[in-house]
Amino acid sequence: MHQALKQKDTKEPAIFIELGRLYRMIGDKNNEQKIYLQGLEQSPKNIILMLNLASNHEINQAFDDAIALYEKVLLINPQHNVSKNNLATVLLDHYGKTDDLNKAIQLTESFKQSNQPYFLDTYGWAKLKSGKTAEALSIFKQVILLEPNTLIFRYHLAVAYYNLGNLMSAGAELKQALYLGKGEEFSEKVLIKNLLVKIKDK
Template sequence: MAEESYTKALTISRYSASYAIPYAKSLINKNEQSRAEDVLQNTLKRQPGNIAVTRLLAQVKLNQDDFDGALVIANSVRNASNSNLSELIEAEILMRKGDDIGSLALLDRAYKKMPNDMQTITAIVKIHLSKQRTDAAKSFLDTVLVANPSNYDAKLLLAQVYDASNEPVKAQEIFTNIIALEPKKIEAYQQLASSYAKAGDLAAAKLAIENGITINPNSIELYMLLAEIHQMNNQHKAAIAVYDKVLLQNPGLLVALNNYISIVADYETDPKVLNDAYARAQKLKGAGIPQFMDSLGWISYRVEKFDEAEQQLSEAINKIPDNATFHYHLGKIYLAKNDPTKAKANLEKALSLSENKDQKLATEIAKLLKSV
């Protein structure tokens, strides 16, 4: 949803949490913490007991290192029923101050109070993993599952810990067992495919997602992941076809549209397809998301609308100055505009940012710089 739509929906709904939370999250993702805080504070004035809004407001305070403000929120929900939010906030504050022992002790008490609260369970595992205590994380999750063998999320988390511990075979075994027990839930398919992909077995990753789609044919998330697997396999036409299918059913899904535009701009050569993608990309305008600006700018470049392309990429770089791809794209645009000085500056910046992160991109940029 574009920002104008969010603000209109907030006003009409009188700051309903169902609109306020996704809007605040979008602002947080754009690092507009103060604006997110304003939205959440206004929502809490109307719905003072909303735990989900309170939790997100505490996260905003923590994002700004406002520990005193976060502690005030923790105290305000200390007596809330069926919630460990107060302990979770205080534990996060202690962790950020370097007191993982105190944080863990607090979370342990919270877990005993509410042993099925996944946020508390996840926070405990997070602390163990942050200190490279993978065995402790596994042991704790085993205890959780002994107490509640049907805890789907705890099983997923245990498999993720094994995957993070460089034990993909064990992780994949757990994911497969979870799927057998809960075939209608998509998370295990997603995690299993990601585990296979990380291990380099893209065929198995694709099969896992296709199996999930067979059981869950309306899952947008699984189709989106299938498109990603096609991209990893350099099957760009197949990825484009998947995104087209998703967008046919969900034309307002901007993430899918952005991904579609990005692939078309990178790999398509048919002028008709490129021009159609450029027309569709106009929906990305006004979202305020740098990656969307990059996609819109890059497809504008591909249809030779260089001034529009320059404007979009410049705005994207203003928001994220150290993105190698953004500078590479802007450098190519300046080459098309016969401005070698600006082209060289952006390409050199892109090269310095990509050398230790994306060797394929760095090689392409170095080759291009020789001709500038």
């Protein structure tokens, strides 16, 4: 793989994508980023390279850089659903001003009838963050029907129940989320445990 990259005429994006994937597998975030940047020098409009680099930026908490890449993808293809979903998620989870919420809702509006649970979940999360909790609850229930074994979906459903005062259902969903993530490290674990503590204190 490295030999292929050393060739002066190497422009095949798949080589950079695969090498970046290998670097991610071994936890080498810096070289992963360098490879994607190198690939984008050769293929500046390659969407997969841009998405992979944006994901790398998110892992490194460089959210402004991730947003810039998702927006660049949407300039190339305004209907690119993965970019819309990921951009909305970053805005909802790491920014949260009124303009950010409005943009996230606009980005996810087309997911309203989606059968893709991740897209539908992000639409529901945007609704919840904008204060439309009852709507969000209905959406999250649909998500669980589509995909019952994803812990982030259980967590989002729990938050909706909690915000509506249904503490018993919220607690049950949080415990199910922890069960689904048993033996793993995941970013939402602290949020789930904190919400469980709030429920116990009430």
